Amino acid sequence: MKLALIGFGQAGGKVVDEFLAFDSRIDGGFVESAIAVNSATTDLQGLEHVSRENRVLIGQARVKGHGVGADNELGSQVAEEDIDEIQGAIDRISVHEIDAFLIVAGMGGGTGSGGAPVLAKHLRRIYTQPVYGLGILPGTDEGGIYTLNAARSFQTFVREVDNLLVFDNDVWRSAGESVESGYDRINEEIVERFGLLFAAGEVQAGDHVAESVVDSSEIINTLSNGISTIGYARETVDTGDGLLSSFTGGSGFDEGESVNRMTSLVRKATLGRLTLPCDVSSADRGLVVATGPPDHLNRKGVERGRQWLEDETASMEIRGGDFPIPDRREVGAIVLLSGVTDVPRVDQLQQVAIEAQETTEQVRASAQKDFETLMDTGGELDALF
Numbered sequence: 338m339k340l341a342l343i344g345f346g347q348a349g350g351k352v353v354d355e356f357l358a359f360d361s362r363i364d365g366g367f368v369e370s371a372i373a374v375n376s377a378t379t380d381l382q383g384l385e386h387v388s389r390e391n392r393v394l395i396g397q398a399r400v401k402g403h404g405v406g407a408d409n410e411l412g413s414q415v416a417e418e419d420i421d422e423i424q425g426a427i428d429r430i431s432v433h434e435i436d437a438f439l440i441v442a443g444m445g446g447g448t449g450s451g452g453a454p455v456l457a458k459h460l461r462r463i464y465t466q467p468v469y470g471l472g473i474l475p476g477t478d479e480g481g482i483y484t485l486n487a488a489r490s491f492q493t494f495v496r497e498v499d500n501l502l503v504f505d506n507d508v509w510r511s512a513g514e515s516v517e518s519g520y521d522r523i524n525e526e527i528v529e530r531f532g533l534l535f536a537a538g539e540v541q542a543g544d545h546v547a548e549s550v551v552d553s554s555e556i557i558n559t560l561s562n563g564i565s566t567i568g569y570a571r572e573t574v575d576t577g578d579g580l581l582s583s584f585t586g587g588s589g590f591d592e593g594e595s596v597n598r599m600t601s602l603v604r605k606a607t608l609g610r611l612t613l614p615c616d617v618s619s620a621d622r623g624l625v626v627a628t629g630p631p632d633h634l635n636r637k638g639v640e641r642g643r644q645w646l647e648d649e650t651a652s653m654e655i656r657g658g659d660f661p662i663p664d665r666r667e668v669g670a671i672v673l674l675s676g677v678t679d680v681p682r683v684d685q686l687q688q689v690a691i692e693a694q695e696t697t698e699q700v701r702a703s704a705q706k707d708f709e710t711l712m713d714t715g716g717e718l719d720a721l722f
């Protein structure tokens with residue numbers, strides 16, 4: 338499906354930059370336009386693929402290009418004040434050519450976490466296309482302010498978008514990695530999953546059985562509201578001129594083998610590491626996409642995987658289809674689970690938000706009391722004023 342991508346804040350901009358690199362490697366492409374919005378000049382300068390005219394600096398009057406320093410309220414204020422600047426960049430997109438908007442933001446900082454929901458609300462008021470969010474949750478060791486920002490932003494972002502796709506950094510960090518190389522690797526993981534999903538709706542069937550190819554309406558219907566998570570599993574296959582792993586003795590295509598492979602890839606994708614871990618049975622809708630060289634995809638494989646997911650989720654709304662990629666050496670399964678409700682990390686964020694609210698009120702009340710005590714001279718100084 339064709340998307341207008343908007344990266345908000347540093348994480349959002351970097352992930353959109355990575356989406357552009359991925360898109361240039363995929364036939365057809367799914368990115369119609371890509372914009373980066375930030376309150377920090379250096380973050381915008383660091384991007385490699387987003388065109389210069391599509392880099393929008395906001396909040397200059399307030400923070401002079403230095404970012405909002407993880408102040409989520411300031412992030413939302415500068416987005417509201419400078420919404421016309423962002424709209425100026427969106428006006429250059431051929432909006433009638435896109436199927437949806439995707440706003441990408443890290444939820445733990447200030448600019449993206451505060452600004453992304455503001456932009457989502459604005460876009461939904463103006464355009465008829467769905468507006469999706471891709472929200473990146475901070476690691477739990479990043480500190481209280483990041484968790485609190487994420488808790489706040491999550492509540493608002495999910496309300497303002499048609500669907501919030503979530504990626505939890507906490508589940509994807511590796512020990513011993515520097516922050517920078519860690520993010521580079523994580524961003525590739527993000528883009529491979531979400532990129533393959535969105536690119537699937539854009540593929541030309543070619544020689545492949547056209548009706549088995551996923552189209553954008555299937556993605557849109559799966560993403561109808563709530564929160565989504567993605568699972569992905571892949572396996573390298575030999576597509577060279579030598580022995581093909583899906584052929585038996587060179588005599589013909591072994592359909593049984595590729596059906597079994599696809600069924601177990603769907604299971605691995607669903608039961609392995611999701612972008613946001615959740616209880617799979619709580620999903621309301623789902624979509625299974627088989628990716629890879631057309632020879633290695635077959636209808637029965639996806640259908641079996643789809644049926645298995647239907648049983649796992651007890652949902653009647655599980656769709657399935659292919660994304661044939663001729664020059665790929667891997668067969669994979671993307672599983673999109675949407676409308677998930679049993680998500681421990683979200684419960685934890687909400688708990689943090691409630692506790693923070695209570696602590697803030699207690700701290701405020703006690704600070705007020707301390708201040709009053711400090712200023713109370715028992716009337717001894719009154720005569721001086």
Ligand SMILES: Nc1nc2c(ncn2[C@@H]2O[C@H](COP(=O)(O)OP(=O)(O)OP(=O)(O)O)[C@@H](O)[C@H]2O)c(=O)[nH]1
Pocket residue numbers: 345346347348349351352376377404405406407408442443444445446447448449450473474475476479483506520521523524
């Ligand atoms: N996956 C991923 N997460 C990132 C990356 N950079 C930052 N983050 C995460 O995103 C959160 C928000 O950070 P930023 O995006 O840098 O914040 P910002 O929106 O630019 O806001 P300010 O810096 O406060 O103005 C952090 O807590 C990290 O968890 C990145 O490149 N990839």
